[in-house]
Amino acid sequence: MSSEVRMAQDAGVAMDTQCIRAALADAGTRQTPAICFVDVMKSFGERHVQDHQTFSVQAGELFAIIGPSGTGKSVTLKLIAGLLRPDAGEVRVLGKTLSELSSKELSQLRRRIGFLFQGGALLGWKTLAENVALPLQEHGRLTANEIEARVQAALAEVGLKDAGELYPAEVSGGMLKRAAFARAIIENPEILLFDEPTSGLDPVMAYTIDSLVRKINRAHHAACVVVTHDMAGALRYADRIAFLKDGRFLIVDTPEAIRQSDLPEIQSFLNPEQTEVSHV
Ligand SMILES: Nc1ncnc2c1ncn2[C@@H]1O[C@H](COP(=O)(O)OP(=O)(O)O)[C@@H](O)[C@H]1O
Numbered sequence: 228m229s230s231e232v233r234m235a236q237d238a239g240v241a242m243d244t245q246c247i248r249a250a251l252a253d254a255g256t257r258q259t260p261a262i263c264f265v266d267v268m269k270s271f272g273e274r275h276v277q278d279h280q281t282f283s284v285q286a287g288e289l290f291a292i293i294g295p296s297g298t299g300k301s302v303t304l305k306l307i308a309g310l311l312r313p314d315a316g317e318v319r320v321l322g323k324t325l326s327e328l329s330s331k332e333l334s335q336l337r338r339r340i341g342f343l344f345q346g347g348a349l350l351g352w353k354t355l356a357e358n359v360a361l362p363l364q365e366h367g368r369l370t371a372n373e374i375e376a377r378v379q380a381a382l383a384e385v386g387l388k389d390a391g392e393l394y395p396a397e398v399s400g401g402m403l404k405r406a407a408f409a410r411a412i413i414e415n416p417e418i419l420l421f422d423e424p425t426s427g428l429d430p431v432m433a434y435t436i437d438s439l440v441r442k443i444n445r446a447h448h449a450a451c452v453v454v455t456h457d458m459a460g461a462l463r464y465a466d467r468i469a470f471l472k473d474g475r476f477l478i479v480d481t482p483e484a485i486r487q488s489d490l491p492e493i494q495s496f497l498n499p500e501q502t503e504v505s506h507v
């Protein structure tokens with residue numbers, strides 16, 4: 228055992244050695260990570276979308292995952308949320324090993340995770356406020372007044388203070404995303420997963436949504452994982468950026484380091500106009 232790992236254990240960090248190694252290798256930190264993948268494997272047929280994947284994300288960190296389409300970015304988020312199971316390896320979330328949880332324990336854990344799905348998916352026959360209220364109503368612990376207060380606070384937080392009574396068909400794409408954000412944060416999750424939050428938006432709206440991701444990350448001190456194609460956005464707001472290719476992160480580093488990387492795959496996202504097609 229290395230002295231670093233021993234130090235981490237001495238510091239009272241309650242997690243297994245592999246997870247400590249992943250956190251140390253990854254972030255140079257001795258905190259218990261909010262999310263930890265240890266040697267995770269996941270394949271669909273011949274296609275390896277997680278290939279010995281090891282990484283961790285800390286509480287309060289904004290972690291962006293970039294990569295070409297079809298490389299397993301959405302699958303990574305689904306593994307974190309326990310919507311998919313790894314073929315091998317371990318996914319630990321908020322100190323729990325997902326494969327060891329009963330389905331009841333898994334659904335309890337999921338309530339601590341907010342998921343903004345690709346596309347946002349609001350129910351068209353419910354108002355924005357009713358859509359945002361759904362997760363609270365499902366769990367049935369709060370009174371109607373308490374739910375209303377929480378919904379109004381969440382709508383205000385995403386800049387939709389007066390739009391709660393509108394229906395999805397009546398609002399812009401940016402407002403739909405905001406409402407989906409409000410629904411994702413309504414239960415004060417410790418982990419927030421955003422799948423392509425700016426896809427399909429114009430650059431100005433994308434900028435506003437990026438800023439909202441950052442604001443929510445800071446306000447809730449949640450571990451946020453944002454899957455995106457938008458390198459410029461990720462460079463602006465992420466604490467760390469991971470580039471996914473062939474089931475593994477080629478690089479996980481700060482925006483400053485990513486900017487200076489000469490990996491051709493990174494260059495192709497930084498300067499798409501100068502890229503040879505073979506790198507993409
Ligand atoms: N449930 C599934 N069943 C079969 N194949 C899947 C499933 N989910 C994802 N895949 C495949 O895994 C690969 C990665 O998918 P995904 O994570 O959605 O990519 P992206 O990086 O674009 O988000 C794709 O080739 C996709 O077809």
Ligand SMILES: [Mg+2]
Pocket residue numbers: 300301302345422
């Ligand atoms: Mg995807």
